Amino acid sequence: MAPDGWTQAVRERLGLGRLLPLGGAADGAWLAERAAIGVLRGAAAGVTGVCLGTLRVALGDPGAAVAPAVPAPPSALPPGPLRIEADFAATADEPLPQAAWRLRDALLAAASDRLGLAIAEVDLRVTGLLDAAPVSTAATxxxxxxxxxxxxxxxxxxxxxxxxxxxxxxxxxxxxxxxxxxxxxxxxxxxxxxxxxxxxxxxxxxxxxxxxxxxxxxxxxxxxxxxxxx
Structure with a gap:
């Protein structure tokens, strides 16, 4: 049986993920985590020899968050420095720290230049080695x-x-x-x-x-x- 309107609305709302502060406290803007992750994954796909796994964006230090200048959307996170957490696998063609730095740079550049997120930290964890470089696919x-x-x-x-x-x-x-x-x-x-x-x-x-x-x-x-x- 098809879900009723209320159930469908809840599913769509949950699908957005967190509502992340976009910019600072004075900017009055938020971004759905789902949209942010799509852009970040697209940037990671351009990093050769790396395959991104799980990815999340959250407040880096909830205690450092401040009140927004305007009323926030329902359940939105307050403005504050954000943290990217991600798992990845990489080939053995280069030292893993070097692959991690290239991935970190790509994620930070996309977060800042494409979105405007205030990222204070990127926490990357290696979860495996790849036999060959993954084939890049265009994000949609x-x-x-x-x-x-x-x-x-x-x-x-x-x-x-x-x-x-x-x-x-x-x-x-x-x-x-x-x-x-x-x-x-x-x-x-x-x-x-x-x-x-x-x-x-x-x-x-x-x-x-x-x-x-x-x-x-x-x-x-x-x-x-x-x-x-x-």
Whole structure:
């Protein structure tokens, strides 16, 4: 029997993983761990002689986390330095520490340059040796442009949606946590997917500015990036 709407929503929400702080406390942006891992795995696939295993991103020091400047999405992690933890296997063509450094550099570069995550530490663990270098496969992700049509800017929700999709780097609005635009008590939360050729944090900041400008009464704005193009 097909799951009811509530069960399906819970499954989709759990599939996002943690909601990671994107940028710092003042940036008002979060990124689904699932989206972050997709980008990080894509970067690791370009490291020759290495095969990435398990991968997770979490707060490096929960005690160092701070309160966000705007209301966070439900169950989102507070802003603070993040930690990447990963297992990998490598060939014996080079010393394992050298392979680990190449993998670490690739993960850090992707986290910073593609996403905008504040990574304080990368913890890598070797779990095996490879007989041959793995064959790289292209990562897949969201493709295409903005959703068809432009929302009519009638009410505050419609104006926020129109402002968000007008920002370069926004592929489309998404609705994993509910409506793509959530309005409550002087606060606006926008959920979206970003393009592969735009840094996720930069897109989120531009969306925050555009959405705030579209509203009356100077509401706070938060952005949740649920998908990142590969």
């Amino acid at each position: 992700g969201p493709t295409g442009g903005n959703a068809p049509g432009t929302p009519r800017p009638d009410g505050p929700r419609e104006r926020a949606a129109a402002a968000a999709v007008s920002v370069p780097g926004v592929l489309r609005l998404t609705s994993t946590l509910g409506a793509p635009v959530h309005l409550a008590d002087g606060h606006v939360r926008v959920e979206l997917a970003t393009a592969a050729d735009h840094r996720a944090l930069d897109v989120a900041l531009a969306v925050r500015a555009a959405v705030a400008k579209s509203q009356d009464g100077h509401p706070t704005v938060a952005v949740l990036v649920t998908e990142v193009g590969q």
